[in-house]
Amino acid sequence: MDTNKRHTLKMLGGMAAVSLLPTLSFGKVHANDVPRWDESFDAIVVGSGFAGSAAMISLMDYGLKNCVMIDKMPYLGGNSAYSGGSIAVAGTWIQQRDGIKDDPELQIKDTLKSGRDLNDLELVRVMVYSGPETFTWLEKNGVKFKWVSRSGGHTNPRSHSAGAGSYITRPLQETIQKIGGQIRTRIIMDDIIYNDNGEVVGIKVREKYEFKFDRLAAEEDNKSGQVRYYRCYGGLILATGGWSADTKFRIKFDPVLKEDVLTTNHMGATGYTVRKLINDDIKFVDMEHLQRFHVTSQDEPFFGFAYRWITRAYAYGLMVNPKTGLRFVNEITDRRRASDAIWGMNEKGTNPPTLIMDIEGTKTVDIKDLQRGMAVGAVKQFETMDELIAYYGINKEPFLQELKEYNEWVDAVSKNPDLKDPKFGRNYSAYKGKFIKVEKPPFFAARPGPKVHHCMGGIKTTKDCEVYNNDMKLVAGLYACGEVTGGRHGFNRLGSNAVLDCLVYGKRAGAALAKRYNDKRGA
Template sequence: MKKRYLFILVTVLAVTACSSFRSGPKTEPAAEITTMAAFHAEMSGCQTCHADGSKVTVSDSENHENEQCVSCHGGYEKMANAALEFDPHTSHLGDINCTTCHKGHDAPQFYCNNCHSFNIEAMPFADVPKKAAWDRDWNQEAIQKAIAAGPVEKTDVVVVGAGSTGFNAALTAERKGAKIILFEKAPFTGGNSMLAAGGINAVGTPQQAKKGIKDSVDWFVEDTMKGGRYKNDEKLVRIMAEESADAVKWLESLGVNLDGLKRSGGARVQRTHAPANGASAGPQIIQTLRKVAKREHLDTRLNSRVEKLVLNDNREVVGVVVHGKHSGYYMVAADAVVLATGGYGMNKEMIAWYRPTFAKMTSSNNITATGDGIIMAKEIGASMTDIDWVQAHPTVGKDSRILISETVRGVGAIMVNTDGKRFVNELTTRDRASDAILKQKEGYAWLVFDEQLIAKKKMVRGYEHLGMLKKADTVEGLAKMTGMSALPETIKAYNAYQSTGKDLAFGRSDMPLNLTKPPFYAVRVAPGIHHTMGGVAIDPDSEVLDLQSWPIPGLYAAGEVTGGVHGFNRLGGNAIADTVVFGRRAGAHAAEYALKK
């Protein structure tokens, strides 16, 4: 199916209109327009994009340039085009920088295809020769020169990585009175958190009380320890459980809706809090954190990769070396640093080294999940824990990198093999579900559900939009379409179990929906790399530990860059809980440490 990207005409019309009120000297018409920069310069000079056409300086974040884009073309709401089969301006990535995809002096990059496989035609200036990526390598010589030159600026706390962990750490530290710089290597914020679908696990919330759900911190801890095969650090797990309700309260205070309540695999009760409208939790959390950070003028710098942790002779953290897209290498002095860089699920070399059996497996991760924080921490002698434990999520869309949220099963979908037969309790832990799928004759499975689930789970419409769903008006029609000959019999049996509340086949305890309302849907799924449970070793205060298990003064870490919280296997809903609880703890302790110096 072809998707057309009808943007050139919009660009020409908008820029032509814009040029009528732009001022400044015009350049001589170019013989041939080759880049977007040349296209704009022909009309109004370099100041069309840059602040001063005579002396072009660009910040790493490219904020001014993006403001210029919006001033002429309008924001994403204006650029949206409902007539398109696929509209990149209504992406789940939200209101991100235009320069993420559109480049002034380089070939455009359709960022969506880092995860998807859309056939996008006629992207403006697509014939421009592509330049080498600014962040293609780590220049050790340049790093050492930056250290030798000394810091160009000073702050109290540096936070590395602007996903949920980083934002929560930075906002918490700032509210403690610390001066913060938040660095993000990507052209927009969000990290893996932007892709999180399910929600945040929490115990003792008003949402649970309203539904009469009995739960406890001890149950939360027991479920998490059992899911991690008792390899977790129980002290960290208990902290996450005890502070989970406050994490939900904190997010709600910022403006996140978490009134929906679902059950994820491995949990004994409904504990996963998500948006009430059934939308994915991650994008809403990140969009809210972005707005709060902007409102509070949090110093957030994009296209800025931290590449070195700098220590003094006493082995204390005193700053970082940053590689900026436009500014190059420079050192920032800081009294404390928080690593919030995420895991290494997209670093093929690290996966092959630590978990070679997963080396050829697809990944649901953001392309930024390359283990930077782990690499930097190891360089200065930090201890690692559980580093080779990698989780395969059982339901990544087959032949794609799109995660089918665990809450789809939690809400009521069943999982069947290529014959249409159930083969596992759909609410078992991710590792066991993945193992069960891989043992099936084709190594993949189908998730099957009906219109009732679509009504409850808004995100599923997104899977349909991406062309991932098979759809039929009858169960028999769906069975014929997918080759699942046993599906009608399987659904009949499951509906009988659901009506009595007893799953005699696999012991599924929570069956909120039957499968009776057409149309009926199926989506192919297979295991894919989803979470790296191991990483930097931390103590309960989120301090990073050295090889002798002593804290490295001034260095903190939280989220997927760390190990110990999830053990051998992470439960669905615990990732966001980890990022919020320990992100806030890391930010608070880093601020307290820095302000005492």
């Protein structure tokens, strides 16, 4: 891989810290500066989403007993809990049941294509080939998968859903509590504590932290909570997630993403921890790549409810520019290309696209998800196509011709599934053996509006989640997993690969720390 393509952020530690780190002190916190250790643990996990929860279970599966998982928020799960919660896995019993032939090598190829080959290939291979085992592990821990669908950029349907992300995080957290793990909320990590050898030996935290639910508030200004010092004998796992909700931080890497650009993320997705890690000389990669999510609705703030319907409509419907009445992008392309296309034709929010699916396509959506989208007005139903055209002000004649051609392509594909439409190279997926046209009333529609969704960049790690500093040396006792890490996704992340990333590397982080701890004890 061409490392010149990567931005390591080493320069940030020495450049205008006033602009990036306005209130932070410089230099690492040393163990000699700790007045007392308030509590001691075998291991500490910071963050309670997919990655943190998987890490906790893995730690305890490998024999560690006194482990704690902390989260600064008053609730558990972060973005993971209310995300779409689909995990991309090639080679499952659900795919076999639905007659889907898939291959991990195809998933790797799709991932690298979307990432424009900026991905760390070793990390991608470990992630993808660990998918089937991780899927089985989730089922053993109480996760119940409902269906498999196709997300944009994937060759095959391989996005397995249990429902929202909480249908994964809750069973995992229940497992943690059953096996004796500790879970604590409203505890923010302020600093990592190192010994003379540069090993991580603990963290400085504030308990009873009061997060300020203000999307423009600077977390560095929040001084709430009581200072405590936690020692960790085995090490520390960072699973703190991304920073898409931190407008002041994200625009340093992508100036387009200003305050008027909404995000799918919960308000706690800030750059507070990352700023601290930059001060500690931790190495970061790919920070300039932040993903915009095109499966959300312009008519909802934050993540919203329409995304389930929109996801299926990209696969079984068509999207048009209302002014022209014409399609303008391959509906199942990856998130970055689709988002850029929507932003390009949207004219600063005044001309959102119209995404359309008929009743047969809409039947692929869980009825509760459809009802939620319709209840908030983000998905609308029309008894005739003329009503839909009039409501969205679609250029009628060009649209009707576009719709006719679209349905003709679906007919052709039903006879030869290898065909792609001549306009955008889109291929089509069957649902339970049937290819779906847009022709049967009632018709349904939504207006997609991309929001900031995922940080592809983050901490540089090994395949065992060990953390590098800017001199490319490993920081003993420090591990990282999930969205706070970089290298897995490159330029752009494929849908459902994030859940896979978090769970696979959360498990690996726990296993790696447990091995270090057991080796130190001579176990």
